[in-house]
Amino acid sequence: MRKCYLLLVLAFFYHTLLAETPRKTVNTSIDKVTVFLTGAQVTRTGNTTIQPGTTTLLFSNIAPNIQTQSIQVSSEGNFTVLSVVYQLNYLQQQEKNQEIDRLSKIKISLQDRLDVENSLLNVYAQEEQVLQANKAIGGEQQGVNINDLKQAADFYRTRLSEIKLKQLEIGKTIRSLTEQMSITDKQLNALHAQPDQPTGEIVVTVSSKTVVQAKFAVSYLVNQAGWHPTYDIRVKNISNPISLVYKANVFQQSGEDWNNVKLTISTGNPQEGGTKPVLTPWQLSFFHPHATTYATMVAPAMAGVNIRQIRGRITASDGNGLPGVNIQIKGSTVGTSTDANGNYILTIPANSSTVVYSFIGYHTLESPIHSPVMNFTLQEDITSLNEVVITGYGVSRGLAGKIAGVVTKKKDQEEASIPVNATMVRNQTQATFSIDYPYTIPTDGKQYTVDMKEYSVPADYEYYCTPKLDPDAFLMAKITNWDEYNLLEGEANLFFEGTFLGKSLLDVQTFTDTLQLSLGRDKNIVVSRTKLPNFTTKQFIGANKKEARAFEINIRNKKAQPITLIVEDQFPVSTNKDIEVTRLESSQATVEEETGKLTWQVKINPAQQKKLTVSYEVKYPKKERVLLE
Missing domain, CATH: 2.60.40 (Immunoglobulin-like)
Structure with missing residues (x-):
């Protein structure tokens, strides 16, 4: 109880301090992004003037779904960083793509017109009911003369005809508006339009004795981003080396566009655990299995057997295809995304058993590879976001404030200029490719292909055939010393003598010194x-x-x-x-x-x-x- 009371007092003191200190918004822009296999580290930079005393600096327009423990704030200036807080701003929505914003307004206008037409249809239906209920003329004791009957009949016929014509006219209008709404929804789906979401904010409290010109760099990890390796393999003829183009299919739905950023592709994956496993005592005892059906014994063992390619369609609960769904073979770097209609095709590595489907705003789905055709419907995730998260606090003094393990770079420690093409750096646990010119990748979930490196690879060629399984002969290229290229497992587009032959799989999950590439079928054998x-x-x-x-x-x-x-x-x-x-x-x-x-x-x-x-x-x-x- 005393602990809870102490936490309440500290929280009250903290928020009172924020309310009393001056607040200042720092304008920042994204200047570099490091994209991992899963997730991306975004770095924003900005300058501001800090007045004497305690000041609260607000870094706004941050992605709403970030790993709060990954926030790093680097700074230059003679001041002290007191605390760093991440929170959501529901009053400020994410900035929408201009085309999405235009289509959203069209959809609202169409819905308003539909509401009007449906209301008119309801009015005419009620009037028709009133006329039908009041057809009786005269009474049981009193007859109706011919003129009165004729006038009544003319009135009912004329008015009911007008009502029916109006109902038909309104029905045509409603069908037209509904069709326009459907087309607009499909286009919004193709652009990966998401419901309005709040923006994130990083609140940094600093203290200074004098007026200071401060430079800040704020970085954080977003989850809704990543890349898949793919390759273009071109063979002019079997007397020449292979031309191998190493590509990254980058995608992101973080909520903030990456406009003209310095892009770095990393083979690392911060989502994987970094703690080494520990063996515990292995204690044997008698095993008494429960009753098991034949199906439960065979099905897991047969999952994925001899299935080398899967295809299918991913839809939302309304039946519409979901474009840009991230599809990945679990435990590998092989993946793809759905097209504008929600369709996909993916090559399956050997010994793979599970495929993962993920899309922002929907629950992630994992499924065993059980059929060459795999269609799924993803369910919406309505889990609410946390409103405020305090990620760290403390005091650092000197020329550079340090929060969350940040080491401030000096000007002479900045990275060297990038040469033509891309610069590959082999770090201790990963390889990175720094792209030589700025890239723009919007937050739409689509895959944007980035050429990272092109290699001219010496190879020995031979043909291979297993007629028991497949009567065709396959051209194989054998590459030695392949590990120096830092290749990852991924799909490869095959071109031989300038002709596209189809897709293959670059399987680097091997312990041999020679990498074998399948370059497709040769019908002349x-x-x-x-x-x-x-x-x-x-x-x-x-x-x-x-x-x-x-x-x-x-x-x-x-x-x-x-x-x-x-x-x-x-x-x-x-x-x-x-x-x-x-x-x-x-x-x-x-x-x-x-x-x-x-x-x-x-x-x-x-x-x-x-x-x-x-x-x-x-x-x-x-x-x-x-x-x-």
């Missing part, structure tokens, strides 16, 4: 794998059954030059002592004993054809069933 019926046998020996299988692989080179083709197949491998596998024929392939993998390195001249044979025999109990193909 024809490969087929057929089962030989003459070698398919089945016989019974006592309590056992013996079956044999044989497959023939035919390869034909239709290209004008000789090729080297790596062909892979496999023998089955027994996991049960009652199943015996005998390897009969492998056409002099290299065989991995533990896995049964067969590898041939075949050199084929133009118009030449070669054949390879795989055959094996399996013996197992005749009462059991074994899949042999």
